[in-house]
Amino acid sequence: MKDYIELRSDTTTHPTEEMREAMRSAPVGDDVFGEDPTVNALEALAASKMGKEAALFVPSGTMGNITALLTHCKRGDEVILESECHIYYYEVGGLSALGGMVPRPVRGENGLMEPDDVEASIRSANIHYAPPGLICVENTHNRGGGTVYGLERLAEIKAVANRHGLPMHLDGARIFNAAIALGTDVSRIASYFDSVQFCLSKGLSAPVGSVLAGGKDYIARARKYRKMLGGGMRQAGIIAAAGIVALEKMVDRLADDHANARALALGLSRIPGIELDLSTVVTNIVVFDVSRLGIGSEAFAEQLSADGVRMTTRPPHKIRAVTSRMFTAEEIPTVLEKTAKICTKHLG
Ligand SMILES: Cc1ncc(COP(=O)(O)O)c(C=O)c1O
Structure with a gap:
């Protein structure tokens, strides 16, 4: 597991x-x-x-x-x-x-x-x-x-x-x-x-x-x-x-990944320090910008990973999150909470 x-x-x-x-x-x-x-x-x-x-x-x-x-x-x-x-x-x-x-x-x-x-x-x-x-x-x-x-x-x-x-x-x-x-x-x-x-x-x-x-x-x-x-x-x-x-068997459920991406993106877009264009989130990929935090994407992703959430980087300032069967709607609040924690720390 x-x-x-x-x-x-x-x-x-x-x-x-x-x-x-x-x-x-x-x-x-x-x-x-x-x-x-x-x-x-x-x-x-x-x-x-x-x-x-x-x-x-x-x-x-x-x-x-x-x-x-x-x-x-x-x-x-x-x-x-x-x-x-x-x-x-x-x-x-x-x-x-x-x-x-x-x-x-x-x-x-x-x-x-x-x-x-x-x-x-x-x-x-x-x-x-x-x-x-x-x-x-x-x-x-x-x-x-x-x-x-x-x-x-x-x-x-x-x-x-x-x-x-x-x-x-x-x-x-x-x-x-x-x-x-x-x-x-x-x-x-x-x-x-x-x-x-x-x-x-x-x-x-x-x-x-x-x-x-x-x-x-x-x-x-x-x-x-x-x-x-x-x-x-x-x-x-x-x-x-x-x-x-x-x-x-696996095609129809992709709609769940899209719904999860949308809900995740909506939550992320409300966190101070994160810039996210919701109009681009139409499938299972969410890209957001962390430049306002004064740290690069590598540092952001490392800190998030150390707290148990893995995303990939789009250097210098972007982060990518991709939803799939390996991610559930129940995990969204935890991701938002851990992301907000990093943002609060860096915004001071
Ligand atoms: C748009 C696109 N094309 C092609 C590929 C390549 O697939 P593979 O990793 O199986 O070589 C990927 C993989 O992420 C992709 O995102």
């Missing part, structure tokens, strides 16, 4: 008992030969949920994204993406290191790009320029604070992509959170994209795994890149079984 309150990330979620049981009894085969029935079932289920022809099970969101990019682009192509998105910020520069691609960052507001800015970043066929190869969107946007692109904005970005003949990739690590926030189906969000990566191992609570979905030919080519990256797994049905439970 944990002896602290967990708000660092929804990646900390443990598998449910039902997942463990499904893993124990999963029929398996060699997935590199295409013979694992449980992986095949997960890929078929994921493709149908995303409204795509096919899907590919991958060990992580990072591998799903780099596989997607390698399949869309060739070396020297420019990848248009938001300047704080996960692919650019947190994936070890894989697009350049492994794929020879050139990132072309577009600044968004709380992670959300304006269609006009996306269009302005697409360069002409001038001999000096790297050719544009792909537009990436992240929904929900992690560093933006779990912010969500609405369908209208996605349609406008898609129209930009169409005008320039560019494919679109969605880093939908938390696409199910986005769908719940928008009151729509994931397949509607996915419909604007040629490829979609989503994670089973975040709020959906599977221990391992992500899925890349897209057209049949595209996924066949992606399968080869997954192998190149070392992501060809063998009796992977053991982990895919948990992914099936994640998709069938």
Whole structure:
């Protein structure tokens, strides 16, 4: 049992008992030969949920994204993406290191790009320029604070992509959170994209795994890149079984995480010394600023952790709290009390 309150990330979620049981009894085969029935079932289920022809099970969101990019682009192509998105910020520069691609960052507001800015970043066929190869969107946007692109904005970005003949990739690590926030189906969000990566191992609570979905030919080519990256797994049905439970049983409860994030954010916003824009709290991520306390985010997070509440830092002055199954509504008052204690101490 944990002896602290967990708000660092929804990646900390443990598998449910039902997942463990499904893993124990999963029929398996060699997935590199295409013979694992449980992986095949997960890929078929994921493709149908995303409204795509096919899907590919991958060990992580990072591998799903780099596989997607390698399949869309060739070396020297420019990848248009938001300047704080996960692919650019947190994936070890894989697009350049492994794929020879050139990132072309577009600044968004709380992670959300304006269609006009996306269009302005697409360069002409001038001999000096790297050719544009792909537009990436992240929904929900992690560093933006779990912010969500609405369908209208996605349609406008898609129209930009169409005008320039560019494919679109969605880093939908938390696409199910986005769908719940928008009151729509994931397949509607996915419909604007040629490829979609989503994670089973975040709020959906599977221990391992992500899925890349897209057209049949595209996924066949992606399968080869997954192998190149070392992501060809063998009796992977053991982990895919948990992914099936994640998709069938764990989606609706994400609304609880959103409600908890909202209640937490509301309480935090009332604590003197904390700055928090409530309008950005629409899913399971809460970001707030502690600069008024005269301490940095590292010091704040350390003091909170020493008192039994774990959050992550967004240096120099921001803190991130993420709600998940590892956090309950009953823990909110304790978090608020311990946060207020630190704020009182530093405000003097
Ligand atoms: C938006 C986004 N994309 C991709 C990933 C990568 O997932 P993984 O940690 O499984 O590689 C994450 C992980 O936090 C994420 O937040």
